[in-house]
Structures are given as structure tokens and as C-alpha cells.
Amino acid sequence: MEAGDDTIAAIATPPGRGGIGIVRVSGSGAEFIAESLLGSVPAPRVAVYRNFYDAGGQIIDSGIALYFSSPHTFNGENILELQGHGGPVVMDLLLARVLELGARQAQPGEFSQRAFINGKMDLAQAEAVADLIDSATATAARGAQRSLAGDFSREVRALTRQVAELRAYVEAAIDFPEEEIDFLADEILLQRLEVLAEKLTQTLASTQQGVLLREGLRVVIAGQPNVGKSSLLNALAGSDAAIVTHIPGTTRDLLREQIHLDGMPLHIIDTAGLRTTADVIEQQGIHRARRAIADADVLLLVVEATAGITEIDRDLLPECETVCRRIVVRNKIDLTGEPAAMRTGESGAEIALSAKHGEGMDLLRECLKQQAGYEQGGEGAFTARRRHLDALRRAEEHVGVARECLQGSRAGELMAEDLRAAQQALGEITGEFSNEDLLDLVFSEFCIGK
Ligand SMILES: Nc1nc2c(ncn2[C@@H]2O[C@H](COP(=O)(O)OP(=O)(O)O)[C@@H](O)[C@H]2O)c(=O)[nH]1
Ligand SMILES: [Mg+2]
Numbered sequence: 001m002e003a004g005d006d007t008i009a010a011i012a013t014p015p016g017r018g019g020i021g022i023v024r025v026s027g028s029g030a031e032f033i034a035e036s037l038l039g040s041v042p043a044p045r046v047a048v049y050r051n052f053y054d055a056g057g058q059i060i061d062s063g064i065a066l067y068f069s070s071p072h073t074f075n076g077e078n079i080l081e082l083q084g085h086g087g088p089v090v091m092d093l094l095l096a097r098v099l100e101l102g103a104r105q106a107q108p109g110e111f112s113q114r115a116f117i118n119g120k121m122d123l124a125q126a127e128a129v130a131d132l133i134d135s136a137t138a139t140a141a142r143g144a145q146r147s148l149a150g151d152f153s154r155e156v157r158a159l160t161r162q163v164a165e166l167r168a169y170v171e172a173a174i175d176f177p178e179e180e181i182d183f184l185a186d187e188i189l190l191q192r193l194e195v196l197a198e199k200l201t202q203t204l205a206s207t208q209q210g211v212l213l214r215e216g217l218r219v220v221i222a223g224q225p226n227v228g229k230s231s232l233l234n235a236l237a238g239s240d241a242a243i244v245t246h247i248p249g250t251t252r253d254l255l256r257e258q259i260h261l262d263g264m265p266l267h268i269i270d271t272a273g274l275r276t277t278a279d280v281i282e283q284q285g286i287h288r289a290r291r292a293i294a295d296a297d298v299l300l301l302v303v304e305a306t307a308g309i310t311e312i313d314r315d316l317l318p319e320c321e322t323v324c325r326r327i328v329v330r331n332k333i334d335l336t337g338e339p340a341a342m343r344t345g346e347s348g349a350e351i352a353l354s355a356k357h358g359e360g361m362d363l364l365r366e367c368l369k370q371q372a373g374y375e376q377g378g379e380g381a382f383t384a385r386r387r388h389l390d391a392l393r394r395a396e397e398h399v400g401v402a403r404e405c406l407q408g409s410r411a412g413e414l415m416a417e418d419l420r421a422a423q424q425a426l427g428e429i430t431g432e433f434s435n436e437d438l439l440d441l442v443f444s445e446f447c448i449g450k
Helices: 030-038 088-100 110-117 123-134 138-149 151-175 177-185 187-215 229-237 280-294 311-321 361-372 386-407 412-430 436-444
Strands: 008-011 018-026 048-053 059-068 079-086 217-223 255-261 264-270 298-304 325-331 341-345 348-352
Touching: 008 088, 008 110, 018 030, 018 088, 018 110, 030 048, 030 059, 030 079, 030 088, 059 088, 079 088, 110 123, 110 436, 123 138, 123 151, 123 412, 123 436, 138 151, 138 187, 151 177, 151 187, 151 386, 151 412, 177 187, 177 412, 187 264, 187 386, 217 229, 217 280, 217 311, 217 361, 229 255, 229 264, 229 298, 229 325, 229 361, 255 361, 264 361, 298 311, 298 361, 325 361, 341 361, 348 361, 386 412
Parallel strands: 217 264, 217 298, 298 325, 325 348
Antiparallel strands: 008 018, 018 079, 048 059, 059 079, 255 264, 341 348
């Protein structure tokens, strides 16, 4: 694959007004555009103050111009950055002039895509660029920075290398059929496979943390009307986001709040109380609640401490049994006088608390972290994506099958095939093996100008 030889341009700063706005240009035409727009091409990597001229020689704006010359640039191409006054009209005029001079409007992520294509960074690193920009917490930002620096990619590459070596060993064995069995019977081969499997498991665990750090946990609060779901949302969010009343059926639509626990983003969703109702709006809300439950990572099933889990709640439980982890919240302990507590009940983790008065809320936060398997601020934590996790799982599975082959039939051909598949799965993470669709998907989620 090659970068198009066309020149792309975009406003790289967010829409709206700001002190400075930046138009970025990348490609072989950047030099000509600099020459036409500024009068001459600035020396590479030197900030110069210039007028930005339109076609008729009128000044559009004046500001700092920066020129970076291929190949020593972020994406390997010639890059021109024009820092003007950050108003939408000025920026639009400047971009229009650049387009007039032969550039075309960049697609989302296209600057970074070219960095990937030109070998300046691998796919996981390019994704980390977007993750850094999108990070919801400071911990996530630090994690994205590590991925961008290549911490995650290095780990994946080390695994890929190990798989490739084992594969070469097994393939050599196949090439000498008389000795194949001896080759494969070698204890060292099994040992190396086991070491590899263990490393894969470790990487999977840290990648899982990385996905949590990037995407956060979807926590859905559900239960019967009036048990205190909205109060719980407010207590977690530390604000009066949801309306709380003693009237059943107060919450009708989904309410979302974003908070974080020790750096892990939480998307909390409060739902309409589940009950049979004639109210059409409430029915819609309940429908939405059920859909939210189906998509949850963790379900907080709220029940009244005075009543405990009732038949109606039990009817709800099986439905979420398969889709997510669940915490039963026994709310309103102030009414029963029982102490705040965390225990394992008949249907999993159970927390007794009072959303209204705050007792036991710390236990709930602790329990949420446990359920997510989140370890606070692991020093080397990096961000990762579900697609990485998926690729690692496939690699793990193939390595597992290869091991079974070795221990069972000693079928070299089959082993080699599974090791090849494992290598391919790992290669998808860094983009060594990738197809156009995947790349389009990855880069389309970027912002324009990145
Ligand atoms: N005593 C007591 N009342 C609570 C507690 N949590 C919520 N409530 C009350 O229960 C009623 C329903 O609360 P709300 O959060 O709207 O419940 P929802 O319908 O499940 O969203 C309100 O009057 C709340 O003040 C609690 O911990 N203790
Ligand atoms: Mg409510």
C-alpha cells in the first residue's frame, strides 16, 4: 500500500473561536503551497512570522508558518503548518486558499494514516494517537502516551517473534520427515510453547486493563420503581443529575453520567423502574432500560433493603445472567438499621448501602473496581482496544491448539498451521497483516486534521 501522492489539508484545531487556529498541509504539494501562500518556503523546522496571501495578493491573515521537509516528519511527508488567528472565518479562508493551490480536504485520520503507511508508526501506535486525544481521564492519557511510544507494540512484537521462531522450528521438522517425531518430541519445544502461552495470558490481562482504561465500564442501574436508582446515580456522580422523588415512575428516559474511579472511566446509566404500566412514555422508557441492561458491562440491581430480592427482581435476573456481571444493591439500610456491608449473596456480590445518606458507597466503588478487574494505576499501564483483545484471544486459542497437537498426535503440519494463524492474529494488532477495510475503520474514527 502507498500513500496517495495527492496533498491533503485540514483545519487541525477544533471548530469555533480560539487564540490560535492551525491549518495543516501534508504531501508533495506542501512546498508549492508554501511558496505561493507565503512568498517563499520557510527553512525546515524554523518558525517564521509571515503574511498569508490570497490569489490576488491580499493578506488573509498573518501568523507563524512552520515547514517540515520529508522524510523527517511525523508522517514522512512534507508538512506545512499555518498558525493564524483562531476564528472560523479566517480559518475557512486560509483552508480555501490552500485547497485552491491544489490540496484536497483531508479525511479523518488521514495525516496519521500516512504516518502508518510510510512506516513512521505501526497501527497500534496510530490508534494511540486518537486514544490520547479522546482520553477521558489523566490515567487513560498516560496509558495512551505509553501505547503511542510503542510499549504495547513492543510487547506484541516480542510475542510475534516467539511464535515465528517456534513456527520455523516446527516447519524445519516437517521438512525432515524421518526426524519429525524426534524433533517434535523434544521437551524444549513444549517448554517454549508453555512460556509463550503464559506470556500471551499476561499480555491479555494487561490489554484488558488497557481496554478498560480507554473505554471505561458501562454500568447500568436497574430495578423496580422507587428503590432508589436515581439516588444511586446521584450519589455515584456526586451531583443531582437525576430527579429524585417519592413518586414511582419518575425516571422515564435513560440518564447518563460519566465519572471515574481511580482513573477508570465509568459510564453510568440510570433507567426507568421496571414494572407493568399503562403510561406510554414510561413503557418506552422501560423498553430502553431493557436494551441498556443487555449492553451493560456491570448491572447494578437495586432492591429495597426492607424487602430484599423479590420475585419481580428474580424474574429480571436470568435475563442479565449471561450478558454481564451483576451487583445487587440493597438500598435504604437507614430504614432497616443494618450496617453497610459487602458480601457474596445467593446471586453474586451484594452491597448494603444507603444512596441517600452515603453509607456504603465506598464499598460499592470498591466492588465496581473488583468486578471490572481494574487494578489502580499499574505503573506501566497502556491503553488498548477491543480489536487488540480479540486478536490476542485468537492467538491464545491457536497456541493452545498447537500445544494440544504437540502433546497428542505430534502432527507437525497442524501445529505449523496454528502457529501461522497465531502469528497472523498478532500481526493484525500492529498492522503487519491488515486489510483495507480494517484500516478504513480504524482511521475513520479519528478527528479531521489528525
Ligand atoms: N430512606 C431512604 N430513602 C431513600 C434512599 N435512597 C433513595 N431514597 C428515597 O426513595 C425515593 C425514590 O428514590 P429514587 O432515587 O427516585 O428511586 P428510583 O425510582 O429507583 O429512581 C425517594 O423519595 C428517595 O429520597 C435511602 O438510602 N434511604
Ligand atoms: Mg429514577
